[in-house]
Amino acid sequence: MRYTLGIETSCDETACAVLKGKDKILSNVISSSLFRHKPFGGVVPEIASRHCLEAIDYVYQRALKEAGIKPEKINLVAVTRGPGLIGSIFVGVSFAKALSFSMDIPLIGVNHIEAHLEANFIGRRKPSSFIGVIVSGGHTSLVRYRNHRHELLGETVDDAIGEAYDKVAKILGLGYPGGPMIDRLAQKGNAKAFSFTRPRQAGRFDFSFSGIKTAVLNLVEHAPLTPTLSPLRGRGKGEGEFVRDLCASFQEAVMQWVVEKTILACEEEGINNVVVGGGVSANSRLRFLMTQETRIRGMQLFLPPLELTTDNAAMIARLGYTLYRQGVRSDYKMIADPSLKIGEVTNGTFKHRH
Ligand code: KG4
Ligand code: ZN
Numbered sequence: 001m002r003y004t005l006g007i008e009t010s011c012d013e014t015a016c017a018v019l020k021g022k023d024k025i026l027s028n029v030i031s032s033s034l035f036r037h038k039p040f041g042g043v044v045p046e047i048a049s050r051h052c053l054e055a056i057d058y059v060y061q062r063a064l065k066e067a068g069i070k071p072e073k074i075n076l077v078a079v080t081r082g083p084g085l086i087g088s089i090f091v092g093v094s095f096a097k098a099l100s101f102s103m104d105i106p107l108i109g110v111n112h113i114e115a116h117l118e119a120n121f122i123g124r125r126k127p128s129s130f131i132g133v134i135v136s137g138g139h140t141s142l143v144r145y146r147n148h149r150h151e152l153l154g155e156t157v158d159d160a161i162g163e164a165y166d167k168v169a170k171i172l173g174l175g176y177p178g179g180p181m182i183d184r185l186a187q188k189g190n191a192k193a194f195s196f197t198r199p200r201q202a203g204r205f206d207f208s209f210s211g212i213k214t215a216v217l218n219l220v221e222h223a224p225l226t227p228t229l230s231p232l233r234g235r236g237k238g239e240g241e242f243v244r245d246l247c248a249s250f251q252e253a254v255m256q257w258v259v260e261k262t263i264l265a266c267e268e269e270g271i272n273n274v275v276v277g278g279g280v281s282a283n284s285r286l287r288f289l290m291t292q293e294t295r296i297r298g299m300q301l302f303l304p305p306l307e308l309t310t311d312n313a314a315m316i317a318r319l320g321y322t323l324y325r326q327g328v329r330s331d332y333k334m335i336a337d338p339s340l341k342i343g344e345v346t347n348g349t350f351k352h353r354h
Pocket of ligand 2: 112116136278279310311
């Protein structure tokens, strides 16, 4: 039985996981530096990479301990090679290379975005083709998977969806990260209270979220000073009706766009499987709408378990294992690639032999 060690350091998380075979997660340890970024209202790359460097060895030891195995049991090292923050990825890639070299085991660098999709297949049969939608703080992408190849169909032309959530939350004084808070408030608001113009992008499968963020800012700036709004202007916090309705309307608009584009991609490509991944796939409204719209059309939907929505190393281990079985290997020339493209690793462009 093969043990794969997964290493993930693409942004503010430092994570290691041990996967047994293709489906059994023995450990999934995550150390987040989120609390260090909170005062800045967003991730500060220098702080993130410094945290990765400080945490990586401890997180690795802990993952082995929780898995109950000795280092020499590991047969394969899988690591995020990109995309993400160069300083953070560099830490994981260097650590993985050192382990691979010292233990004389194969090394595989994987694409973080593809791994978010692969998280869905731990313990569930992977379909031969699917439309993947990745919604996170750094990415919003539509991907087609067919014949073991990932192809990018479209992506955001400006802000990522999670970024839009975080910026809207900042405008509303709700703190960082804003996604979970907006999701919670939206459930108590009226989604029809405000309407937003649909963005027009160059590509049919592309997204744009900066326009709606500006629209929210305008609504807040021009809102009459009602008692429900005043806390917003004062201490920068407020859960009044205005805020709840704005959260609900914003959420409904962006999620409708995401779901519509996903369904359109399925119809155009003649594919009946939808796979969702990334931090924003924890969103309750997205989960509801995706379930509803795929069910109506008789499509199969894959939603990741909540603990695998955010950045983790189990998904990295799983994708590394899958690629290993397909004959993909990386060598020590592999470097951190902050703008690694979808399909570069899986499609063999960078197929190295160990
Ligand atoms: O995938 P992730 O952990 O990190 C990146 O790779 O970017 O995603 C983090 C993003 C943040 O922007 C956060 O606000 C958002 O996911 N998020 C949510 C929810 N939970 C987290 N957005 C909307 N609704 C949620 N429930
Ligand atoms: Zn991610």
